[in-house]
Amino acid sequence: MPTRIGEVIRASSQGLTAESYELHSPPPLGSLVRTSDGEIEIYGVVGNAATEGTDSGRRPVARGRDEPDEESIYREHPQLTKLLRTTFDVLVVGHSESGDIRHYLPPRPPRVHSFVHTCEQDEVRRFTGSLDFLPTLLSVRDGPGDEVVSACLRQASAAHEDRRGFLVRAGKELSLLLNGELNRLNAILRRIRL
């Protein structure tokens, strides 16, 4: 199964933006993806995703008034798939250097045009075995913010055998990290309970 899903089009130490190869098919919110800067594998969590016109000067217009269904719009106007693109933001949460996973930011951001891969369940389990990436994730305040945190934990829990155990452990970690922010904690906890 192909894991290559897109390409980096903007890169910074904290995060990057990638363009999805498939229109309308960004990786799910909160899922773990991997890219590299050549030597170092960089891990990130999918945040905001968006589909818009490739040319920021030309905004898409409605075309379906006389079409029987949505699919036929794309059939009738095949150029649309070229004029639209799907991008997604990735919040960098760690990296791996010669096989060792580190839950902190890599020394350099990835190169633009690096490939972005989805992570296999095995890899997800390995990376989320430690919850040390949570502080990095919680420190991102713009965009969907805590929604990403809860989505990420939900996604990751599927890779663990003891799903509930993993979530309880994560919840405990969160309650330590969010000391004094009871409302934020409660909001996340309500989103990750099974």
Next chain:
Amino acid sequence: MNDHGSRGERLGIVVGGSLTEGMEVKLDSATPIEEMAVGRYVVIEGQKSRFFGMINDVSLGTIDQQMTVTPPDVSDPFIADVVAGTGTYGKIHVVPMLAIGGDAMTLLEGPQPVKTVPTHFSKVREASEQDVEMVFGREDETHFYVGTPLDMETKVCLNIEEFVKRSNGVFGKSGTGKTFFTRLLLIGMVQKSAAANLIFDMHNEYGWEGTSEQGPKVKALKQLFPSKVALFTLDAESARRRNVSTDFVVEIGYNEIEPEDIELLKETLNLTQPALEAVYQFAREFGEQRWLEGFFDLDSGEETKDLLKRLNIPESSYGNLRRGLTRLKRLPFLVQRARDNSVQRILEHLDRKMHVVLEFGRYTDVTAYVLVANILTRRIYDQYRERTEKAMGEDKAKPHPLVITIEEAHKFLNPAVAEQTIFGIIAREMRKYRVTLLVIDQRPSGIDEEVMSQLGTKATYLLDNDKDIDSVLTGVSGKTQLKTVLSKLEAKQQALIFGHALPMPVVIRTRDYGSPESYKEFGFREAAELKRQAEEEIKDLF
């Protein structure tokens, strides 16, 4: 339950505290707080040594104060699981009592008193059976098993040899199990032959059989150790009626009562101070041996009036004294001349390392008890003192230790009389003359403070009067912590024991006593079994 067989389950980590105040332990989230009980043992794994301690408080904490105002929705099991141990946590307060060193040298020396505290975040775990055994020893020549710690099966053993070296006390409200425990201690002393015992048995509980609130009567000393125990009585008739065979009937002659004995009875006989002074004057007049007889011989004639005038005794004091002493006259065991010397008989038995139980039969009133106990003890103590001094002078072995058991101890040891009574002297001078006391009382606050502080080992059942609790705990380190433990004892069969004969304070559930198995453990054999054994031995012979 145990992770590695010999180790108890991990409970949490040390987060603070001090040597004087005890250690704060934050419980792991997996540790159910409701299973932590005050009085339980834990082991703190320090870096260099292990600390053995007791839980004396359990509390709850929250990380975020806001949580106490807007509590999380714990009806959701997931949120409840998350919050437990992180947002909220349990704490226990542990008083370290003993340190067990890690190296071979200190292991040999055994547990030592604590002089420092474990480092931050030392692991705390439940004390395992082995830990407890290491601290309280195993049942052997000198150790007598008295009960088990709470929620454990390990035996807590008293070092009986050390125990008899000092005076000891058993306290507790009435009906909590004092008599039961005392009987157990006496059995221990008889079984280990650590000391001869003289027991002033006010309610006929220790000699032949004792009552048990739950069920049938339990066997007491004479039944369990017939060859080692002699049963003396003041009331032969009562013994006959109870079908108890006694070894000796005690009588006390008027000549054996000294003015000091009357002083002790001041309260019970309702005597005034001038009346007491009159006693001494009569003693000077008639002689120490004859004064009481002389006093009873006085009639209401002129001669008496002259005598009173000469001795400068007011009529009213005389009347007061007469009323008081007449009450003594009504005690049937008080006779003009005793047929036999009771003290000598008791001493003979004690010399043979036997144990003497003196039953009071029907004379359970305090006057008889105080009078007899005082007279006999004073004279026995004199003998012991003489012998010990002689032994010291001639560099010979000192006499076999003697333990005197008294009930209603506050009558003998209250601050007003403790200075003068023989019991006060024994309690303070302690082991010098090899005579010690075992005092039993329900109002320890009534006992002189100095005497209380001299008691070596104390066992206390539930007490709820603050004054009593304070007085039992005088001179004990960690008093405030023990106070919590003491006030949380169950109403029956649970006792806090601390002092000389134990390495550290311990709450025990007293040992089973009353079942055939328990008698067997004490070394008792049924007649049928004895017969069978004898038959087998005979068979072996031929």
